[in-house]
Amino acid sequence: MKDINVIIAGAAGEGIHTVGDILARTISAQGYAVFTWQEYESRIRGGQNSYSIRISEKPRNAPLLQADALLGLNDGAVNKYKPLLKEEGILIAQRQSRKRMITIPFGEVAKEELNDKIFANTIAIGALTGVLGADLDTLNQVLAEKFKKKGQGIVQGNLSAAQKGYRQATQQCKGMCAWKLPRQEARYYLVSGNEAIPLAATFAGCRFIAAYPMTPSTGIINYLAKEGELLGIFAEQAEDEIAAINMALGVSYSGARAMTATSGGGFALMVEGISLSGMTETPVVVILAQRPGPATGLPTRTAQGELLFSINAGHGEFPRLVLAPSDPYDAFHKIVKAFNLADKYQMPVIVLTDHFLADSQFSVLDFHLNTVSPTSYIADPQKIRDYKRYQLTKNGISPRLCPGQSRHLVGVDSDEHDEEGHITEDLDVMVRSMVKKRLSKLDSLKQEISLPEETNVNDADIVFVGWGSSRGALLEGLRLLKQEGNKVGMIHFTELWPLPEFSFPNGKTYITVESNATGQLARLLRSEYSVSFKGTISRYDGLPLTGEYIRSNFNEYYR
Amino acid sequence: MSTIDDYQNNVEIQWCPGCTNFSILQAFKKALVELDRMPQEVCMVSGIGQAAKLPHYLKCNFFNGLHGRALPVATGVHVANPRLTTIVVTGDGDCYGEGGNHFLHTLRRNPDITVVVNNNEIYALTKGQASPTTPLGESRTLQPKGVQLTPLNALAIAILHGCGFVARGFAGDIEHLKNLLVEAISYRGFSYVDVIQPCITWGTHPMNWYRDRIYKIGDSYDPTNRESALEKSMEWGNKVPIGIIYKVASSEIFAGRFRKAVSTRPMFEFQPPNRKIIFKLLSAFRASDGSHKEAHTD
Known part of the structure; x- marks a missing residue:
């Protein structure tokens, strides 16, 4: 089959996210590979935004800009996005404005035939499902699942609305819509970067996340805050990004895996903390979800502008690992690698995502979870006689113990320090040894990096x-x-x-x-x-x- | 039983000879012995400044981090391991200046930690600039014509923001300070002690100037009354109160709900994450009637 790209356009607050989500799930449940991405303005109400759904036989996981089908929830949305609609494409809207289109006044039908305007969007979803030639049954299952918490009445109303839209569309479609999406066998995970990352962090044994809300990173801590008690992860909204990374370092020093997530501006505030992680050799995983800068930039748009910043962030010289996953599957695996290597090499790990990866939903057939696992690198206190947190070793990696775990004391310091973590001014021996020790970790780390x-x-x-x-x-x-x-x-x-x-x-x-x-x-x-x-x-x-x-x-x- | 010797280490102390920080160090050691804590049960967290060096000079776990950032680190330590006795040693510049925002929000969070602020009303390590607590009009290296900024009343801020234990100590009275530290560390919840710690190198007034003005809060004072505590916290000038200014039962401890629901153990003892839960959460992203099953062994 040829790929189909559907664009749903409407104002913020008008429900395009819900419409897009339900349609994407329906087509995914129908057995197709779906890819969705959104573009929206930095506002809660108004504006005109779009939600694009690409439908294909095998995962494409890449955006298309032009639409085969465009659903416009209001006149302004139709006007703004019509230039993206292909000549032979089909418009679905409330008012007739071109030849190749399905015209259904969703709001009026909802009010007159279902006694409630809230069902207007579901009529539109039904119409789109009909235009695409997918099964109404599949849509009904998705709707029932989506609205089951709101009670039988709401579910019934939505099912009737979907049916009305579906019927009207298929009637108007005759001789115009060529698409057919019969049920197929395949079942893909339809998952965004910001959904895969918190699950991967849990899988990797993360116990703590602190973050200050910042688009496009916020979804990660939101998810972990919701499921935290089930997963054994504590999530805290910090007063600023400086607090966020320092809290994470406090948890990590105490022997538990910790992370934070932010975008460019917040990362700029964390930079001293990155350096602290490098100096104290305290592991931390930082998700840097990029958006265009400088300064506030375009808060709800995408960019890859922090590559050199993340590689160089932090005063002084210390080793770090920077990863940039390509999609949610890769993000899952990279996050586990990030936590493992942060612990193994006792250093900061920065994982670069962006608004596009964070918010877009990709189709993944299998996450191959049996190929990755968390590995612990905390030493056994029983096997150590005299413990020194920064003991000089051949590969630069000193045994790491947890404070309070045994009689051994764990001291770490942001000053240049001796093997026990105490401030030193011994320039001749200790300072040179510690600088070399930290940097030498890069040699073995390099062997763990995958080729392009x-x-x-x-x-x-x-x-x-x-x-x-x-x-x-x-x-x-x-x-x-x-x-x-x-x-x-x-x-x-x-x-x-x-x-x-x-x-x-x-x-x-x-x-x-x-x-x-x-x-x-x-x-x-x-x-x-x-x-x-x-x-x-x-x-x-x-x-x-x-x-x-x-x-x-x-x-x-x-x- | 722990003894003073348990806390002795042989790290060279970098303070000026005769520094009043030595007395605070002594009070800490005595308090920890009186509480019968062993060094491995104690974690001291500090930032930057003369006060922040204190954790190096007694044997215990310690995290000497960045300027102003001791409180978030200590909050993290408390979340990860509530069994540790976590104490922040900080100064007026570190806690009220560079880390002022964290001070406000740690009061709101109420982790079960103790914060001791060695307040010398000056930036000593950078040679004598004004701090957030330098009195109006006093001249400093960077304010040669006198400080124009209103000094911060951190005790009043703490009382206003729900801190359940607010006290002031004096570095010139080790025994009294030791008793305050014992009470503060024993308190369940965020406890806060501001310690008048005259700087012998850069300070305006000698020790005796403070001695003449300080008085101990008497037994008749009721520390559970918020209004009188606020009034007490504003006493300054010719008469300066030391002792427990405000003490009430703590509100819910930070992460208390999580701890009740999950486990009271240190996080490093948590069992590895349950794969089944992750599979279950992951399956929410896929239509349920699929023929394809994620391959896994456990």
């Missing part, structure tokens, strides 16, 4: 180099450019610091693809691998990279 993913590099003349959440868009860009006869490949990084031993094959033209204005990945790779780039396809308008964006920018600037 290579796609079609051998046969390619032109290789796109990207990182993090743009993987789906890059793969789509390759498909589109291949169709136009180009020999293109991809190298995609998800583990960015320290960088692995890797060499870029000779004789290729390299172009980075990044959601930032200054080509940060190109700068990083140039300095670490001495590779040269022809340029960067960059996007910095707050919208996610798409395959089409990569294709058209390549043709315009690099062909």
Whole structure:
């Protein structure tokens, strides 16, 4: 089948999230791979926002900008998003405005035939389900599940509303709608980054999260606050990001895994804490969900602007690990790796996501949870005679014990310190040894870093180099450019610091693809691998990279 | 039984000879012995400043962190291991200046920790600038013509924000301070002791100037009355009260509900996460009638 892209547009507060969520679940339950992404303004009411649902046979997990079907909940939404509707696409709206469209006055039908305006959106969902040729039964199951807590009356009302929309749409569809989505076998997880990350953290044995609410990171602590007692995780809303990271460090010092989550501005406040983690060798996992900056920037949009910031954040020199997962599946695995390596190397780990990965829902067939597990790196106090928190060792890793666990005392210090953690000014011996000890951890850490993913590099003349959440868009860009006869490949990084031993094959033209204005990945790779780039396809308008964006920018600037 | 020797270590002390911090260190050791705590049961958390060096000078677990950030670290220690006796040693610059926001919100959180502020009304480690408690008009390195900012009344702030144990001590009376520390550490909930600690190097007044003005709060004073406590906290000038200013039963301890629901054990003793729960939560993201099952062994 050809992919179908559905856009639902409406004002904030009008319910596009609920409409999109129910439709996405319905199509997913019907057995298709669904990918959803949203773009919205930084306001609670008003504006015009969109919720896009891409339907395909196999997971694409990349956004499309143009719509095959557009549902406009109000006139303003129809006007704003109609330019995205393909010529042969279908509009679903309350008022007739083009030929190829389904016209149902959802509000009036709800009021007149169901005695309540609240069912208007469900009529619209029913209509969309009909237009797409999916089963009404599947929609009914999703609706019953969604509204069961609100009582039988509400469930019945929604089922009737869905049926009305479905019938009217299928009648008007005759001779116009060609889509058919019969039930299929496959069942995908439909999950966003911000949903996979808290579950992964739990899986990794995290016991504590403190955070200050900041879009697009907030979903992580919200989820853990809701399920915390069930999962044995304590979630605290901190007074600021400085408190958040310092609380996490207090928990971690005490022997339990801890994390925090924020966006660029909050991360800027945490930076001294990152350095404290490096100096005291106290593990911490920091999720940095990127959005466009500088300063407040575009709070509800996406970007990959903190790559160099996260790699360099913190005064002084200390080792850290920076990961940038590509999708929720990868995020799950990377989060477990983040907690394990933070503990093993006793250092800060920064996990870069972005608004696109945090909020978009991806289809995942299987998380392969049996391939990952949390590993403890706390030493056995019984086996230690005289304990020194910063005992000098060959690989720079000192045994870590928990305060209060045994007779051994655990002292850590932000000052340069001796092996017992006490302030030192012994410049000749101790200071040099401690600096070397901390930095030497990087040598073994480097061996744990995965190589970048290579796609079609051998046969390619032109290789796109990207990182993090743009993987789906890059793969789509390759498909589109291949169709136009180009020999293109991809190298995609998800583990960015320290960088692995890797060499870029000779004789290729390299172009980075990044959601930032200054080509940060190109700068990083140039300095670490001495590779040269022809340029960067960059996007910095707050919208996610798409395959089409990569294709058209390549043709315009690099062909 | 713990003894003073248990708390003795051989770390070189960096304070000026004759510093009043030595008396506070002595009071701490005596209080911990009187409470019969062993060093491994105690965790001292500090930030930066002369006071913040104190945890290095007695044997115990310690976290000497960043300037102003001792309270959130100590809050984390308390959440992770409520069995530890967690004590923050801080100064007026560290706690009321750099860390002022954390002070406010830790009062609201009410973790079961003790905060002792060695208040010398000056920034001593950076050589004599004004602190948030420097009296109006007194000249300092950076305020040569006299301080123009209103000094902070942190005792009153604590009383107003629900702190159940508010006291003032004096570094010139070790026995009295030791007794306050014993009461503060024994208190279940957030306990707060501000200690008048005259700086012998940068301070305006000698020890005797304080001695002449300080008086001990008598037995007839009722520390459970919030209004009279507020009044007491505002006494300053020729007569300065020391002792317990406010003490009432603590409100709910921070993370108390979580602890009741989950476990009272230190978090490092928690069982590994239950995979079944994670599978269950994950399955909420997938239609339930699927033929595909996530492969797992336990």
